[in-house]
Amino acid sequence: MATPKQFVLKDFPLQCGTVLPEAEVVYQVYGELNGDRTNAMLYPTSYGAQHTDVDWLVRPGGILDPSRWCVVMVNMFGNGLSTSPSNDPAVVGPGIYFTHYDNVRAQVALINALEIDQLALVYGWSMGAQQGYHWAALYPDRVKRLAALCGTAKTTDHNKLFLYSLRAALTSDPTWNGDRFEGTPDRGFHTFAQIYAGWAASQAYYRAKPYLAWGYDSLEDYILRGWEAGYRKRDPHNLLAMIDTWLRCDVGANPVYNGNYLQAMAAITAQTLVMPATTDLYFTPEDCEAEAALIPNAKFWAIPSIWGHRAGNPYQNPEDEAFIKGAIAALLSQ
Secondary structure (H helix, E strand, C coil), X not given: CCCCEEEEEEEEECCCCCEEEEEEXXXXXXXXXXXXXXXXXXXXXXXXXXXXXXXXXXXXCCCECCCCCEEEEXXXXXXXXXXXXXXXXXXXXXXXXXXXXXXXXXXXXXXXXXXXXXXXXXXXECHHXXXXXXXXXXXXXXXXXXXXXXXXXXXXXXXXXXXHHHHHXXXXXXXXXXXXXXXXXXXXXXXXXXXXXXXXXXXXXXXXXXXXXXXXXXXXXXXXXXXXXXXXXCCHHHHHHHHHHHHXXXXXXXXXXXXXXXXXHHCCCCEEEEXXXXXXXXXXXXXXXXXXXXXXXXXXXXXXXXXXXXHHCCCCCHHHHHHXXXXXXXXXXX
């Protein structure tokens, strides 16, 4: 595995008003650029994920094939690799937060440094899809195609309730002092994982109990080892930072569109695939279909799956992987 690369921006202004002396974007490149540099793809990371958690689909014969495409996977701010509360004291404090406007401006600077004029595809799942929408709205001439899996361009009120509950789970832990954690929030992680697991997969998924075939002996064991253990690998301050970014997701909430969400959506010129899962509980197919109707060249194509939100990252799920692979191949043929 190649070593991730660091791209540093000097005196980078965040949308919240803070200017970072240095902002760092950690990224990984899979495959090679062709001679005319037209085969580049961008894959922004999702909530809680680092590039090694989600790069399983970048492989020969996979959803994104690095033998044909050059895939640039970028770690979003707050995920623990790129600039985050855990690695930069300059982003710790009241009123300091990241937005996707920040993420995408930093990513554009990286793509410019790589001498890529237009991306053949921006592919994103969950918070990666949110970043993809921002790319396509803010830089329409730079994005030829967009694949937005299980994500929306604006966080809905119902989705915010999910995020508020996650934030409350962590900050109600006794180690939270109102500003920082003074230890490991054991109780907070436990509650956080239970909430996340309940929203991220569907009722039908839990009836089917696929996790019993993966070595878990009960629902409780699955939540503990399959969910809580994963989030315990992340700094809780980073988890809060990414929640705050997600809460603020709105393609119109930036100096380009001045709060005009409809104008931002109408500005997207990319051939767009809007692909939720039929059972996603927080990026619902109804919400995603409504957004697809606002984009001039969008196709709405839901993943027929009981896996809920997790259908969009189907590393344990060959059926949904095959469905997504076929849809992306069709998009890339346009």
